[in-house]
Amino acid sequence: MINRLMNRIKELEAPIVVGLDPTLKLLPPQLFEASKANFGETAEAVADAFFNYNKGLVDAVADLVPAVKPQIAMYEAFGIPGLEAFKKTVDYCHEKGLVVIGDIKRGDIGSTSEAYALGHLGATELGGTLYYGFDEDFATVNPYLGSDGVKPFIKVCEKEKKGIFVLVKTSNPSSGEFQDRLIDGRPLYEHVGDKVREWGEELMGESYSYVGAVVGATYPEMGKVLRKLMPKTLILVPGYGAQGGKGKDLVHFFNEDGLGAIVNSSRGIIAAYQQEKYSKYGAEGYADAARAAVLDMKADIAEALG
Amino acid sequence: MINRLMNRIKELEAPIVVGLDPTLKLLPPQLFEASKANFGETAEAVADAFFNYNKGLVDAVADLVPAVKPQIAMYEAFGIPGLEAFKKTVDYCHEKGLVVIGDIKRGDIGSTSEAYALGHLGATELGGTLYYGFDEDFATVNPYLGSDGVKPFIKVCEKEKKGIFVLVKTSNPSSGEFQDRLIDGRPLYEHVGDKVREWGEELMGESYSYVGAVVGATYPEMGKVLRKLMPKTLILVPGYGAQGGKGKDLVHFFNEDGLGAIVNSSRGIIAAYQQEKYSKYGAEGYADAARAAVLDMKADIAEALG
Numbered sequence: 001m002i003n004r005l006m007n008r009i010k011e012l013e014a015p016i017v018v019g020l021d022p023t024l025k026l027l028p029p030q031l032f033e034a035s036k037a038n039f040g041e042t043a044e045a046v047a048d049a050f051f052n053y054n055k056g057l058v059d060a061v062a063d064l065v066p067a068v069k070p071q072i073a074m075y076e077a078f079g080i081p082g083l084e085a086f087k088k089t090v091d092y093c094h095e096k097g098l099v100v101i102g103d104i105k106r107g108d109i110g111s112t113s114e115a116y117a118l119g120h121l122g123a124t125e126l127g128g129t130l131y132y133g134f135d136e137d138f139a140t141v142n143p144y145l146g147s148d149g150v151k152p153f154i155k156v157c158e159k160e161k162k163g164i165f166v167l168v169k170t171s172n173p174s175s176g177e178f179q180d181r182l183i184d185g186r187p188l189y190e191h192v193g194d195k196v197r198e199w200g201e202e203l204m205g206e207s208y209s210y211v212g213a214v215v216g217a218t219y220p221e222m223g224k225v226l227r228k229l230m231p232k233t234l235i236l237v238p239g240y241g242a243q244g245g246k247g248k249d250l251v252h253f254f255n256e257d258g259l260g261a262i263v264n265s266s267r268g269i270i271a272a273y274q275q276e277k278y279s280k281y282g283a284e285g286y287a288d289a290a291r292a293a294v295l296d297m298k299a300d301i302a303e304a305l306g
Numbered sequence: 307m308i309n310r311l312m313n314r315i316k317e318l319e320a321p322i323v324v325g326l327d328p329t330l331k332l333l334p335p336q337l338f339e340a341s342k343a344n345f346g347e348t349a350e351a352v353a354d355a356f357f358n359y360n361k362g363l364v365d366a367v368a369d370l371v372p373a374v375k376p377q378i379a380m381y382e383a384f385g386i387p388g389l390e391a392f393k394k395t396v397d398y399c400h401e402k403g404l405v406v407i408g409d410i411k412r413g414d415i416g417s418t419s420e421a422y423a424l425g426h427l428g429a430t431e432l433g434g435t436l437y438y439g440f441d442e443d444f445a446t447v448n449p450y451l452g453s454d455g456v457k458p459f460i461k462v463c464e465k466e467k468k469g470i471f472v473l474v475k476t477s478n479p480s481s482g483e484f485q486d487r488l489i490d491g492r493p494l495y496e497h498v499g500d501k502v503r504e505w506g507e508e509l510m511g512e513s514y515s516y517v518g519a520v521v522g523a524t525y526p527e528m529g530k531v532l533r534k535l536m537p538k539t540l541i542l543v544p545g546y547g548a549q550g551g552k553g554k555d556l557v558h559f560f561n562e563d564g565l566g567a568i569v570n571s572s573r574g575i576i577a578a579y580q581q582e583k584y585s586k587y588g589a590e591g592y593a594d595a596a597r598a599a600v601l602d603m604k605a606d607i608a609e610a611l612g
Contacts, residue, residue: 023417024430041433073414073421077430079439080393084386105414107448108379109478111329115379124330124383127347133385142413144450145476146483170451172415177452177501178494183487188494191487 001137001162002205002212002234005099008066009262014298015254017101017236018061018290019266020089021071022050026271028283031056047081050074053286054089057270058096060287064294067099069236069264090136101236102136105167107149114152121164122156138163140214140236143192150199154211158203163210163234166199168192168226171216171239189222190229197230208234208260215253217245217263224252227260235261240297241268247300258305269293307443307468308511308518308540311405314372315568320604321560323407323542324367324596325572326395327377328356332577334589337362353387356380359592360395363576364402366593370600373405375542375570396442407542408442411473413455420458427470428462444469446520446542449498456505460517464509469516469540472505474498474532477522477545495521495528496535503536514540514566521559523551523569530558533566541567546603547574553606564611575599 009015024032024046032049039045058068070093075086093100106116120139123130141153141164153164169179169189179189193213200209209232215223217239227235235253239245240263253261272278272293273286281289315321330338330352338355345351364374376399381392399406412422426445429436447459447470459470475485475495485495499519506515515538521529523545533541541559545551546569559567578584578599579592587595 021418023421043430043432043437043439046430046432071414071418071421073412073418073425077421077425077439078437079425080386080390082425082439083389087386105448106379106411108377108411109476109481112327112377112379115329115377115383119379119383119385119388124349124352126349126352131349131384133349133383133388142411142448142450144448144473144484145478146480146485148478148480167450170415172451172454174452174454175415178450178498179452181489181494181497183489183494188484188487188489192484195483 001099002208002210005066006205006208006259008099009259012064012066013302014065015259015262015301016065016294016297017067017069017262017264018057018065018269018294019069019071019103019264020054020057020270021074021266022053022270023074026267026274027053028273028286030283043078043081046078047085050082051085051088055092056287057290058093058098060291061294062096062098064291064298065098067101067262068093069101069103071103071266087134090134099138100136101138101140101165102134103140105140105142107142107145109145109148110152113149114156117153117156121153121162122160138165138212140165140167142167143195147195154199154203157210163212165212165214165236166192166196168196168213169215169219169222171218171243171245175216190225193226193229196233200230200233204232208232212236214238217249218243220249220252227253227255231255236264237261238264241265247304250301251304254305263301265297269297307405308514308516311372312511312514312565314405315565318370318372319608320371321565321568321607322371322600322603323373323375323568323570324363324371324575324600325375325377325409325570326360326363326576327380327572328359328576329380332573332580333359334579334592336589349384349387352384353391356388357391357394361398362593363596364399364404366597367600368402368404370597370604373407373568374399375407375409377409377572393440396440405444406442407444407446407471408440409446411446411448413448413451415451416454416458419455420462423459423462427459427468428466444471444518446471446473448473449501453501453505460505460509463516469518471518471520471542472498472502474502474519475521475525475528477524477549477551481522496531499532499535502539506536506539510538514538518542520544523555524549526555526558533559533561537561542570543567544570547571553610556607557610560611569607571603575603
């Protein structure tokens with residue numbers, strides 16, 4: 001899956017992942033109205049509208065980007081119906097040939113991490129057939145519990161040829177509270193980066209490892225250091241766009257081969273229609289606005305790398 | 307909810323939480339057979355059997371313990387049907403008057419953490435009524451992302467009078483890889499403990515805060531330090547029993563008032579029937595075995611504290 005992802009990034013010249021993070025505020029109103037007409041104003045209606053929203057977005061951008069990243073929290077907020085919409089979204093994205101990065105930030109001890117890994121990336125044999133729970137291609141993983149928490153994911157990845165992205169330096173303002181604290185003269189995130197490289201060596205793809213890292217676009221100087229520390233690690237870069245990360249900041253996250261990073265944008269694309277810049281599309285044209293925003297993002301990154 | 311939990315601990319003289327962490331290996335075979343007869347060998351059968359397993363356990367121990375802690379990973383491993391069993395378990399435990407600690411170890415940035423908090427502890431207004439997703443009473447939270455990741459949970463807790471337990475020092479063997487590293491001469495987990503105390507001061511119950519901590523029974527010396535560092539923090543202590551924590555190790559996690567900690571046991575109780583000690587109950591008597599194991603655990607802790 002890492003090889004497929006790298007190849008698609010090259011083919012499309014788009015190191016871009018679209019964050020499918022629907023919320024009631026971002027949802028084009030006509031979609032919620034239509035779902036309410038069928039389901040009343042219920043969680044089922046929200047879930048139906050979220051899926052239709054995603055479907056429109058995916059149809060509009062599937063030929064432009066290699067991957068999408070649904071943030072499971074947005075679906076989990078609406079309980080079981082919400083998670084059904086998450087699962088339907090994963091399946092629909094697969095139908096459209098997209099790589100799906102489940103932004104689940106799970107992490108627990110041994111057998112519990114294994115359960116998460118099986119539920120999201122792997123399968124359990126039942127009655128002679130394999131039951132896949134959510135079946136994403138990649139998942140984000142929290143490293144706070146150490147190797148015990150991460151290795152069960154790697155084991156499942158090895159079997160399924162899937163991958164993970166381990167949180168190293170997150171994009172949020174308070175990420176430094178613990179991640180930036182100095183240990184033997186180096187910040188915690190660098191120590192986590194060391195481990196990610198080490199874990200990654202156990203499971204290499206053709207040019208990059210199945211074990212990737214998350215490093216926020218909002219911290220480009222740290223990205224520069226981490227890029228060198230983890231040369232074979234694909235870096236998933238959130239925080240571009242709405243969170244403040246700019247194209248020119250991104251150059252540090254890439255290797256000299258022009259690869260090595262994949263940049264996420266969520267609100268900046270899926271709710272582009274709410275921005276002044278794309279207002280001509282209106283809510284009805286939200287998918288076209290998203291496509292335009294992806295093309296602009298692609299140009300912005302190409303300019304920064306060029 | 308923290309006041310209710312503390313009162314129930316006192317009334318029952320049982321600072322005990324039963325971990326409802328079903329797996330295929332722990333499940334009494336007759337339950338899976340019965341579910342397979344209805345659903346075939348499918349994820350739906352697993353989910354049905356997990357719920358029936360939990361129901362039997364809860365019926366057997368609800369008068370002995372204040373709280374249960376379902377580990378969501380075990381359910382998530384079986385996708386949507388699994389999560390439906392999780393939700394049914396939460397609801398059934400509420401019917402039986404138990405406090406439910408959702409062991410979800412979520413944690414993300416700002417609005418994403420808020421979505422998790424709303425999905426698990428809070429509600430979203432839809433059509434003039436409140437929609438509760440999973441509706442646990444407490445949730446476990448991962449601190450790696452800092453205050454941005456934790457405060458949205460606290461905000462929801464304040465509104466709902468619910469609580470969280472933040473991971474401080476986890477019970478697994480490799481928890482020290484990052485958690486024990488020294489920062490300004492003190493291990494990371496103490497710095498996290500400082501923050502937990504600080505966050506907890508914002509939302510106090512009568513004697514303990516709505517913001518608790520997770521500290522593994524497998525690290526009693528660290529528990530001693532953390533107990534003093536966070537005097538008003540209820541400590542959720544996993545790792546007793548199957549993971550190796552002993553009754554005598556637990557004394558350090560309690561305050562001088564005999565309160566301040568609640569000890570989890572999962573396998574040691576729910577699969578007591580598989581132990582030599584409780585083998586007379588057999589798989590059919592798994593619930594009675596669990597009840598006997600809870601009574602033994604209660605005595606073990608009382609002896610240690612006495």
